[in-house]
Amino acid sequence: MKRAVFWVVAVLVLVGLQMQLGNWIGPYYYKIVILTGINIILAVSLNLINGITGQFSIGHAGFYAVGAYTSASLVTYGESSIRGMVEFLPRMGQDAVLLLLGILVAAISAGIAGLAVGIPSLRLRGDYLAIVTLGFGEIIRVVILNVDAVGGARGFSSIPPMSDFFLFWVFLFVVITVSVIQNIVDSSYGRAFISIKDDEIAAEAMGVDTTRFKVLSFVISSMFAGIGGSLFGHYTAYLNPNSFTFITSFYLIIMIVVGGLGSIKGSILGAILITVVLELFRSLSEFRLVGFSILLVLVMLYRPQGLMGFWELLRLKRRTAAAKS
């Protein structure tokens, strides 16, 4: 009951915002709000593998790209036939069907890519994942550059735009992502992920099939990255391989590290903070990146738990105290 009320309220609030927000803040800030939403999806999903399972992926942009491009290709090349199948719906309903199909395909393809990358690298200790994902992120970009059907280096520009009702969709998926990942963390699966982060050998000794859970966590994380990519592609209606370099992955890492590795609230906060700061300092270009990389080093040296690490720990302590008494 409580859950149903939550979803109804969430959808109503989103519809309301969709109607009014654009008028209140103007198109520029509207765009920042949408990008923030997409970054929240990406950061929270990256946090599942990097923060909660304790493995380290630095190629999230690769899965983001896989999602963006598969979804955009499906919608671009299959638009008329899909619209034909759901002719009875009004225009807006057809758009929704297209978008949801795109998102579904994006999640599946990014998940498969995650499986292919995860199985070889996750059987071993976590730091191999870092280098394999870095390589994968670059390779996928090279592949996209060489596929002419998606525009290659020119970029994929003929994606049908669907930005009419977009704020609603982006934030609906933000809510879905956050609640799904929070529920995973609170489930027995989540406990297994956390146990792998804390001590892999002990987890194995307790009967956790570490490889299986690591791959699972990585695949789920990749799927949500794909969803983020799909939303990004349909919002901008233009994709360029240069949007998916390792710099993109780096910004996502900064978001979750500043927010606090392993904290979902932290990831949301980090995503909002970094997206806004990046926009504010857009004119500084390279200086921005130098500053951010120093920030990353200093946060890890002086406050490895990030902004939210403290609050999350507090919650955990309270829970264990409650469980004891």
Place this chain on the structure above:
Amino acid sequence: MITFLQQLINGISQGSAYALIALGYTMVYGVLGLINFAHSDVYMFGAFMGYYIANSRVVQDRLGGSVFAAIIVMVAAMALSAGLGMLIERFAYRPGRTRTRFTLAFWLGILGAVFGDLFKHSVMGVVAGAVVGIAVGVLVELAGIHPVRQDSRLALLIIAIGVSLFLENGGQLVFGADPKFFPEIIPSTSLNVGALNLDTQKLIVLLVAIILMVLLNLLVHYTKTGKAMRAVSYNLDAAKLMGINTDRIIAFTFAVGSALAAAGGILVSLLYPKIDPLMGVMPGLKAFVAAVLGGIGNITGAMVGGLILGFAEVMAVGYGSSTYRDAIAFVVLVLILLFKPGGIMGKGTVEKV
């Protein structure tokens, strides 16, 4: 057959450059268990130092074009890169281990200098920014805020990624983002041996790489410092208990690895003279693959791995397509991780609690 031999030579000279970079990865992994992401940027730094030294007034006027000039360029760039390697170790990796002082002052000083340049565009601005940054850093430290001691490898890995990005972006700021062309410090002529057509530059690359590897082997196996390095990589804590100054040995390992990377950077720049601040990313990745291929932590393995990888890549490009040249290393890495994660020369290690 002739084409094959030709390709073989290309592969070996390419591979020996990978091997030089791979040595740094493998040595640092040996002592700290850390993938030193910043290593690929030290390689870039070495190439740029070589570029600036070779174009400097002194080298140009006094020694223009002689073999001696080439040696000076090489040695000076290696020394500067060794310094950079030690700085990285001292201010990024060591603080989490032993709470060294002035860490914050160092980083804030750099940040201050960058902002000084941004707002004032003058030397004074940079100096003033750096001074303010250092002062703030020292004050914060006096107030009792120190780096957190950490034993997690993940934290070190993130720091390494941060340092790598710092060097890449700092490089774009200082050296400029557009590519530069490395001067031809060794003239390129071709030698004909039978039907084979050999490029002297490729032979020199191979020769220098072999000399450096032999020197490294002598250093590691026949000196006291080398013995200490092997001890630290075998067991850091036990080495410390035996009276070895482990911090000094780790710093020395970084210095040696960085010097080798710089040598690799200059040698590769002889063959492919276009250099830019992001040039290290791909060779770094491939050199890491070479290190894993040979068995990470194993010095001979890194050399063998580098040669095999260079050979595989040249063959794939020669007889296949060059579009996916960069994908070869990635495929090799995935295959190795699937079938022989210990690498060719590596021992199968058992994880202990």
